[in-house]
Amino acid sequence: MADRDFPPDVHPDSGCRVPLVKRKDIGVPEAQALYDHHMAPHSKSLAGLWGPGGIKLHSPKLALASQSIGKYLRWEAGIAEPIRELAILVTARCHDSRFEWAAHEPEGLRVGLSQEAIDVVKHRRPTDGLPEEYAVIVALGREMFDDRYVKPETFAAATRVFGAQQLVDIVSLMGLYAGTAALLCAYDIQLQDGPQAELPVP
Template sequence: MSPDIDPESGFRLPLPKREDLDEVGKKYYDRAVKPGGHSIVGLRGPAGIRLYSPKSLAHSQGLNQYLRFEAGFTPAIREIAILATAREMDSQFEWTAHEPEALKEGVAPAVIDIIKHRKSTDGLGETETVVIELGRQIFRDCKVAPDLFARAKALFGPNQLVDLVLLMGTYAGTAALLTAFDMQLPPGQKPLLPVP
């Protein structure tokens, strides 16, 4: 572990103390530590980092809540989109948090393996293929081919396609945050994503 990592927080800053936060920050602190709350990893993750900017957290929480739970994606498709993003961003922390969540939500281990090891999507269903390929093209190729865009629009419609790309974008933003603050896996947690 790098010497600039705080051992309690697992990132480059100490965990904010609840009593040092404003009322907005306290509200999100409480949500992050609540079992079954908004964070699948609690404060030792992006929520702990985001508490350094409670006002941006307040603005982003509503969007994140909508994209994850109210935009009409099945839980499996949501997790495939998150994993595709985490893979292309090489986000070990994000992947390791969401792979078990994906399994819990019914994503087949074979689909996870395809995303994890950047294998061909041949043989997958159309929806899974489109979501994985969309993540690959957005984040790896930095452009989306017209034929893939047409397939995605046909599957999701324009409105939900915008939501899908926004979902992936919010997780890419989280991956950037985790990278900048060098978020470490919890002690004893085995890394689940092969990264360079």
């Protein structure tokens, strides 16, 4: 990483504006275990410590609380994997979050989300031709984050397709990743080395 050119306030070890936290400096044992989880070769974390997980460990109790919510929303809420990744990608696109996009486009493809659906989101195309559940997620995200108002007909369609409980979980998932996009923006996270799924941004 040291041979890359980083902005002057970005630490090469973390790719962001704070250095990587050292395990010995984490004063909460449960958060030390979370550190180990991020470092594990088969961790479900897509970015390891180079990303939001590493940043949040500077506030160990926040890291633990965030991990608990994220675990529920991503793995335990019963959201179908392609829907989960589409919801995250719509959120990343609306916030121009290149880091989130680079992590979740390949994950979306891995779990069966179509390239067509991904490209509709990436290039802000109309949703014509997408399955209804995909089109509803895209419309919901665009209206929440771009328009700051969800139309009654969009909300009604989302409730009909997903049901009341799962819609709360999906919207909360999107809110979680909107918060992550804000964190990554504030800390000027840089993309990891190697080929990355590109997100066109201004």
